[in-house]
Amino acid sequence: MKTKFISTLLILLCGLQIYVATDYDQYDYDWLTAKPIAEATTPVSTRAPDDDDVIVDQLDDRKAVKSEISGGFSNKKSFSCPHAKPMLHTGESVAQLSPEDIQIVGAMGDSLASGRGLWPFTDVEFRGAAFPIGGDANMDGLVTIPNILSQFGSNLEGISHGMGSKRALPDYQFNVAEIGAETEDLPQQALELVHRIQRYIGRSLKNKWALITIVTGSEEFCEKCEPPSRTSIRRALGVLRRGLPRALIVLLGPVHVASTYRQNINLMRPRCKCLEKMTGSNYRKLFDVWKRYFVEFETEFNVDNGTFGVLSIPSLAIHSRNPQTLLVPGKPLLNRKGHSYAAKWLWNRLIAGPNYNISLIALSEDTYYCPSIGCPYIRTVQNFKKCTIMKESEWQSKIAHLKEQKTGKQTRQEVIRTNLAGVILVILGLSLLSVSIFGTYFYCHGMKATKGRFDYGQTPEEGDAEKLEEK
Numbered sequence: 001m002k003t004k005f006i007s008t009l010l011i012l013l014c015g016l017q018i019y020v021a022t023d024y025d026q027y028d029y030d031w032l033t034a035k036p037i038a039e040a041t042t043p044v045s046t047r048a049p050d051d052d053d054v055i056v057d058q059l060d061d062r063k064a065v066k067s068e069i070s071g072g073f074s075n076k077k078s079f080s081c082p083h084a085k086p087m088l089h090t091g092e093s094v095a096q097l098s099p100e101d102i103q104i105v106g107a108m109g110d111s112l113a114s115g116r117g118l119w120p121f122t123d124v125e126f127r128g129a130a131f132p133i134g135g136d137a138n139m140d141g142l143v144t145i146p147n148i149l150s151q152f153g154s155n156l157e158g159i160s161h162g163m164g165s166k167r168a169l170p171d172y173q174f175n176v177a178e179i180g181a182e183t184e185d186l187p188q189q190a191l192e193l194v195h196r197i198q199r200y201i202g203r204s205l206k207n208k209w210a211l212i213t214i215v216t217g218s219e220e221f222c223e224k225c226e227p228p229s230r231t232s233i234r235r236a237l238g239v240l241r242r243g244l245p246r247a248l249i250v251l252l253g254p255v256h257v258a259s260t261y262r263q264n265i266n267l268m269r270p271r272c273k274c275l276e277k278m279t280g281s282n283y284r285k286l287f288d289v290w291k292r293y294f295v296e297f298e299t300e301f302n303v304d305n306g307t308f309g310v311l312s313i314p315s316l317a318i319h320s321r322n323p324q325t326l327l328v329p330g331k332p333l334l335n336r337k338g339h340s341y342a343a344k345w346l347w348n349r350l351i352a353g354p355n356y357n358i359s360l361i362a363l364s365e366d367t368y369y370c371p372s373i374g375c376p377y378i379r380t381v382q383n384f385k386k387c388t389i390m391k392e393s394e395w396q397s398k399i400a401h402l403k404e405q406k407t408g409k410q411t412r413q414e415v416i417r418t419n420l421a422g423v424i425l426v427i428l429g430l431s432l433l434s435v436s437i438f439g440t441y442f443y444c445h446g447m448k449a450t451k452g453r454f455d456y457g458q459t460p461e462e463g464d465a466e467k468l469e470e471k
Contacts (some may be wrong), residue, residue, distance in 0.1 A: 001015035002044065013146030045192040049338065051280045052264035053255065054287050056317050064384045066374030067109050072367030075140050081340070081370035088376065089395035091209060094248055094302075094309035095382035096390075099371065103208040105145070106158050106174035106196065108189045108236070109215035113177030117333035119163060125179065127160035129336065132213035132252075133175050135159030143340040145213070148347050148368060149440040160209075170198045174278035182220040183228040186236035194243030210247040212240060213346075215316075217290060222272035223331045225300045228288040237310060246307045248380065251297060253290055255334065257326055258316040260362060267323050275404040290314060302381045311350075311379050318345050318363060334369075344368060353379030377440075 001454035073079040084090050084098045091101035107113040107130065115134065118126035128136030134144040136162045139151065146159045158174030166176050174196055193212070198205060214236070217228060233251075240249055257267045266283075271274045275283065294312035300309040318341045320326055334342060340361050349356050351369040371377065375387035 013265045019153050023130060033222050037206060039286050044321055053266040053269065053280060053283050054264060054315070056256070056258070056263045059291075059317060060313070062354040064295045064355055064375075064387075066373060066387050067353050067355045067374055067379065068372055069352060069369045071161050071370040073151075073370065074367050076151065078405050080386050081152070082373075082376075083152070084371070084376045086392055087391045089390045090377065092395075093305045093307055093382065095305065095307075095377070095388070097209060097378050097380065099149055099186065099377060101209045102149055102153070102211045103155065104157050104174070104201065104210035105133050105149070106193050106195060106210060106212040107177055107215065108186060108212065109158070109177045109179075110181045111179045111333060112218055113175065113213070113215040114166070114179055115163075115339075116162075116179050117328040117331060118336055118339060120335075123179070124126065124163050125165055126163050127166075127169060127173070127175050128162050129339065130160060130175070130177075130309075130336075131339040132215055132312075133158070133160045133345070134339075136161055143343045145211075145343055145347060149211075156189065157208075158197070160353075171196045177215065180219055181216070182224075183216055183233045186214065186216065186232050187239060190236040190239035190243075193368065194239060198243060206245045208246060210220060210252070212244070212247055213250045213252060218268075218332065221254040221286075222268065223276060224273040225278065225286060225287070227273075228293055230293050233293070233297060234300070241308050244308065247309075248378065249301075249308075249310045249373070249379050250292060250300050250339075250346075251286040251310055251312045252316055252351070253294060253312075253314040254287075254316070255332075255342075257323050257338070258319045259316070259335075260319050263317075268332045269325070271327075271330070287315070291458060292331060298381060304382060306382075309382060311380055313346075313349060316342055316345065318342055320364065321362070350378050 071081060074283050080263065085100050088098075090098040099132070110155065111117070111125075113130055113132055115126035115128070115130035116123055116130045126134075128134045129142055129144070131144050133146060134142065135146045135150075136142055137147070139147040146156055149156060156390055158172070160169070160173045164168060166178060169175075174193060174195070176193045178185070178189070183191065197210065216233075220226070220228065237249065237251075240247060255268060258265055259267070269278075269283070278286070291314040294314045298310050299310040301308070310317040318338070320328065320341065326334060329333050333343060344363055344366065348369045349364065351371055374389075375383060376389070377383055377387065
């Protein structure tokens with residue numbers, strides 16, 4: 001009897017071990033509802049609220065007006081997004097920034113931006129495949145933000161290609177991310193990035209829009225379980241604002257990888273020693289600090305009708321029916337498939353704004369969004385609440401009307417301001433010409449004179465005295 005009981009217990013333990021080791025997302029079956037996934041219409045969770053890491057639906061509770069998506073594409077052949085230019089006037093400010101306006105891309109941050117883990121079984125940095133800045137292959141072979149942007153316009157500058165550290169690759173690739181970088185390292189990265197861009201873009205930088213993606217927090221959040229360095233992030237954003245006249249900065253927080261049916265549970269936690277020991281409530285408190293800081297930066301660095309803006313996204317939250325296939329085995333890193341999912345999620349978030357809710361759609365089945373007809377711009381803080389469209393013909397008429405209003409002195413002042421360098425050169429040229437002419441005249445006149453300059457200065461009395469002496 002005792003032996004039978006022990007045998008039964010061992011069988012139960014083995015069965016339990018197999019169940020725990022089995023990843024239910026490998027199969028098209030929902031183990032919670034005992035139904036095939038095709039029939040399970042509503043995500044169900046048996047975990048207590050304290051076990052939830054974050055509430056994904058509450059990452060950003062803002063809404064953006066005119067965010068209806070009227071079309072999408074899945075590859076190069078199916079791309080059919082209408083272009084805003086030349087019919088609409090875009091690029092005047094961050095509120096009217098179209099994907100077609102982006103001409104420069106850059107990246108800062110940690111391993112996710114450097115592409116670590118994308119080459120299987122090594123720690124080589126595959127920067128050409130990193131989702132925020134990689135440009136190897138094309139959209140059909142590799143999904144990245146630059147490869148998507150290339151569908152809207154060519155000649156992007158700063159794209160990363162190949163493998164290696166930032167020192168091993170050319171400086172005209174504007175990717176300064178490094179393995180293990182933390183928020184404290186961002187100011188130095190910002191300085192280096194601005195130096196590279198100013199060096200290679202030159203004077204035309206003032207007329208070109210840059211999209212800079214800061215991917216930070218995933219490694220720092222995982223290794224230290226501490227809040228970010230608020231001072232360092234603020235300094236880095238200040239450097240970018242001073243060095244880049246036209247730029248949108250996307251501040252992207254830690255990665256959150258989850259199952260489609262467990263979206264509030266971050267599968268990165270078991271891969272992080274310190275996070276694994278935290279309770280759900282403590283995890284949420286720590287994440288709330290990151291989120292609060294990100295919102296502060298967004299409020300501080302955005303102004304209406306400005307040409308510099310910050311879009312804060314507290315977490316890169318992606319999900320899959322089989323989430324383990326998005327991760328590098330044993331490491332808190334995304335693999336090639338994970339980077340493709342990250343690129344799609346980030347792109348759709350930029351186009352749809354905070355309304356893009358990952359809990360309502362499967363990323364694998366979603367398309368890449370086209371800009372909304374009602375607001376054909378990248379959704380930024382400046383156009384969340386109000387989105388104004390202006391035709392290029394209306395803009396030209398407005399400019400012409402303003403010029404007609406300026407007469408007399410205003411016109412002359414404007415001409416001088418716009419041609420200040422030319423005016424200065426003309427004045428200097430006239431000055432040099434005058435000096436040359438008058439100098440030559442007086443020199444020649446002096447050579448012809450028969451008396452010294454002191455001979456002309458004698459008084460009548462002195463001349464009379466000399467005559468008397470001669471007599």
